[in-house]
Amino acid sequence: MSSIALCPNDEAAMVRFLMDDNGDCLPPMQLNATSVNTEMFFDKAFNYNLMVTFISILQVLLLIQQRKHSNTQSGAVKVSSFTIGQQAVMDAYLCLLHLTAGITVEQLYNAFSTAAFFKFVIFSFCELRFFLHIWKANRPTNYIQSVEARRELSVLYIYFCGILLGGILITYEFPKFLPVITLVVHSYWIPQSATNVFRDPRKPLQPSYIIGMSVTRLVIPLYIFGCPRNFMHIKPDRSWCIYLVGFAGLQANILLLQHYLGCRFFIFLILMQMFPIKYNYHKRLDQDINRASDRVICMTAIDFTQHPDFCMVTPCEHVFHSHCLLKWMDIKMDCPTYRRRLPPV
Incomplete structure (x- = not known):
């Protein structure tokens, strides 16, 4: 004998009673199934890719403006290479994630490959070239053409690839710590603040670049962990989103205050003795x-x-x-x- 009971919502639970050779009923076996609205899923994924493409174009424009501001040797020395390098690593991760998602879901390949292409343009043609410009500005002219400089560049590229591979392995082995890893990755303004304190330069970054990058880099994590109806069906965590916004906002506000009030405005007179005399x-x-x-x-x-x-x-x-x-x-x-x-x- 068998019976089937259906739930009123999208989920369906099927219960089937089996009988053995003697005619006795065995314990029931229950199967739960969830229906997926594929049309709504593809619409949400397409809208997400439009959003990623739009913020990627904004980031390219911000990087171009900042690169013009730091085009000279004196302007490039003021910028922290760790800040630009960390942002390049973030965009490289996003490029790989979108490209993998497009390969996995064939129907979304064109949309996700477009988002991956823009992220590739950002980290390869904009941020890595900016990083190389800063690296050259911090070294003598005769050293750049030497064999030691080429070896140093090779080591930097090896470190970059190693960080990419290590981050993928850590995220794969410890998926529960993904929110914590995301918080650590979004600490890219801290090296610039430290560089401002030690070197005390004059206005290294444009305010539009600080605000624009801080806002655009929060869009993707806030959508993934804050949107209750995201197409990835990830449970939202609003408290973590508040922490992320507060953490990024604190870093950006410190940089803006350093821009307008001086890079060492918050250092007390006693602590000033710890830093090099200007x-x-x-x-x-x-x-x-x-x-x-x-x-x-x-x-x-x-x-x-x-x-x-x-x-x-x-x-x-x-x-x-x-x-x-x-x-x-x-x-x-x-x-x-x-x-x-x-x-x-």
Whole structure:
């Protein structure tokens, strides 16, 4: 004898009673099945890919604007290579995830491959090139063409591939810690804040880049862990979403305050002794300085009777007009006379 009972919702439970050779009923066996609305699933997945494509285009525009701002050697030195490298790793992960999802679900291959392509463009053509530009700016010109520089670059690429592979293995072995791993990955502004404190540069990142990147990089994790009807059927965790937004917002606010109030605005006077002393370009001029030869920028005489801020003295004891040397340092961080490395202003 058998009987079938159907549930009123999408789920169906089938119960079948089996009989043995003696005619006795065996314990019932129950099967649960859930129906999936494929049309709604594909619509949600397509809308998700449109969202990813849109934010990817915004990120490309933000990176282009920031790259223009840091195009010179002095501008690139101000940016932390760890911040750009961590963002490149994030986009590389997203590229692999979307490409894998497109291969797994054939009907979504075109949509997911488009999102994977944009992420590939971001981390390969924008962020890795930006990372290489920062790496060159932090090293002497004659060192870049040497064999040691090529070996160092090879080691960096090996580290990059190793981090990608290690992150995939960790996520596969410990899927329960995915929210914690996501929080750690979204700490990409911390290296830039630390670089601002130690080097004390002038406005290394544009506010639009800080705000735009912080907002666009929160869209995907908030959709996955916050949307109750996401197409991946992941249970939402609103408390974790609040932690993520607060954590990312705190990092972005610190960078914005450093931009407007100074990179060391929150450091107390006692803790200031722990950091390197910033070089003072407006120190008192000594009589031993060779003042006659220090006009290689504008080729005009320097009036030493004016205010001390009118002139700037380099560590190699050369004097220049303040506005001339500042313009020079926006392009190159070398002394115009001796070509020695100059400290940040």
